[in-house]
Amino acid sequence: MIFRQLFDSASSTYSYLLASRAGGEALIIDPVLERTDRYLQLVRELDLKLVKAVDTHLHADHITALGALRDRTHCITVMGEQTKADIVSMRLADGDRLTIEGVSLDVIYTPGHTDDSYSFALPDRVFTGDTLLIRGTGRTDFQNGDARMQYESLFGRLLKLPDATLVYPAHDYKGDTVSTIGEERAHNPRLQVSSAEEYAELMHGLKLADPKMMDVAVPANVRVGLDQEAIARAGWAVYAEEAVRLVGAPDVMLIDLREEGERARNGVICGSLHLPYPSLHDSIGEGGMLHELAKLPDRRLLFYCAFGERSAMAVQEARAAGLTVFHIQGGIDAWRKAGGPLS
Known part of the structure; x- marks a missing residue:
């Protein structure tokens, strides 16, 4: 070590x-x-x-x-x-x-x-x-x-x-x-x-x-948190109330960036695909899972995490790589406060 x-x-x-x-x-x-x-x-x-x-x-x-x-x-x-x-x-x-x-x-x-x-x-x-x-x-x-x-x-x-x-x-x-x-x-x-x-x-x-x-x-x-409003101003964020209404929509794919222990303890948005944040870089590259998913027609990729910080960083990196993605501002914490269901 x-x-x-x-x-x-x-x-x-x-x-x-x-x-x-x-x-x-x-x-x-x-x-x-x-x-x-x-x-x-x-x-x-x-x-x-x-x-x-x-x-x-x-x-x-x-x-x-x-x-x-x-x-x-x-x-x-x-x-x-x-x-x-x-x-x-x-x-x-x-x-x-x-x-x-x-x-x-x-x-x-x-x-x-x-x-x-x-x-x-x-x-x-x-x-x-x-x-x-x-x-x-x-x-x-x-x-x-x-x-x-x-x-x-x-x-x-x-x-x-x-x-x-x-x-x-x-x-x-x-x-x-x-x-x-x-x-x-x-x-x-x-x-x-x-x-x-x-x-x-x-x-x-x-x-x-x-x-x-x-x-x-x-x-x-x-006050150490990432300024997620900058992501929202760029048009890359979805507020939790809107995200709740999007669940189940055929053109929306939810990507959970949290670790397995967080998912087990705090719940999962139904239908989410699991991609731990440290795996993001490889996944958005040529041939990576997210890179291929983003190519699908009429498909909206929506990242989320615990409090929105990882998903905000993920949106920035994915957008820089040419992928059209969004994130749930405030993460599962905001989702729960908006009355969103968890499984």
């Missing part, structure tokens, strides 16, 4: 790039906006294709690079389903899998630092965001943080992983780079408590100043 730990000194943030092989798909966890060029340079140097950019939670100490990476690579943006961000391409829930080619991480909901905090685990390591730090834990006094919830996330979830599991946090302020679950259980001073009440008392007594970037970072990180 290709694995790189990257550091932003201004915010003491660690970002993590993972892939299974050279030439393959890659994902990045907790990227920082100011480091975007460095990430993309490394992706090129390692001969990778960035397909997912992931945040463990809504950060208050730096501006995320999710939007910048999406705009420059057309990658999928990913956060937990509780996020306050306006639009991310994919929202994960506890028990889901975060996957790319050759890599699959367990999705663990670990609230407490914030109410949208998640950790992501491989068999030998876990990316803990700000929930579990090296010899510390994330503060719980803003963004709907809750010390008792964090206690359960720590003792009920993360500390039940094998002792040898490597711990890779989103931050470190002392120069440490990695720990293990066993080390943290034995030596982390904030974990030497006997109850949730004792932990909550410890955390409430910290009296920490707000992060320096909080007033800038949080509003910026809430």
Whole structure:
């Protein structure tokens, strides 16, 4: 596996790039906006294709690079389903899998630092965001943080992983780079408590100043979604209310760009053809499935995804390749709000 730990000194943030092989798909966890060029340079140097950019939670100490990476690579943006961000391409829930080619991480909901905090685990390591730090834990006094919830996330979830599991946090302020679950259980001073009440008392007594970037970072990180109105102004979008009326029309073919797990959890528009977004590029090329479907007379191809971000990017790429396609603005989320049926 290709694995790189990257550091932003201004915010003491660690970002993590993972892939299974050279030439393959890659994902990045907790990227920082100011480091975007460095990430993309490394992706090129390692001969990778960035397909997912992931945040463990809504950060208050730096501006995320999710939007910048999406705009420059057309990658999928990913956060937990509780996020306050306006639009991310994919929202994960506890028990889901975060996957790319050759890599699959367990999705663990670990609230407490914030109410949208998640950790992501491989068999030998876990990316803990700000929930579990090296010899510390994330503060719980803003963004709907809750010390008792964090206690359960720590003792009920993360500390039940094998002792040898490597711990890779989103931050470190002392120069440490990695720990293990066993080390943290034995030596982390904030974990030497006997109850949730004792932990909550410890955390409430910290009296920490707000992060320096909080007033800038949080509003910026809430607004990371792709501007779908630009697609609508080009005449390439169908609003959900209209799309509901089009279902069953003989000239309309619906293309679902979501992953299989999203389809199973959130439902499918009846009659949809499944084409996961990472397969789009090959499908719109000469001889590809969408390329051939678009040739059919009197056929209207209509993309959709979870929130409209992937389908908006897909429309742009397909149109650039000469295909006449449209998308459902707002995706399944808008479809559901419009009363559209799902199977």
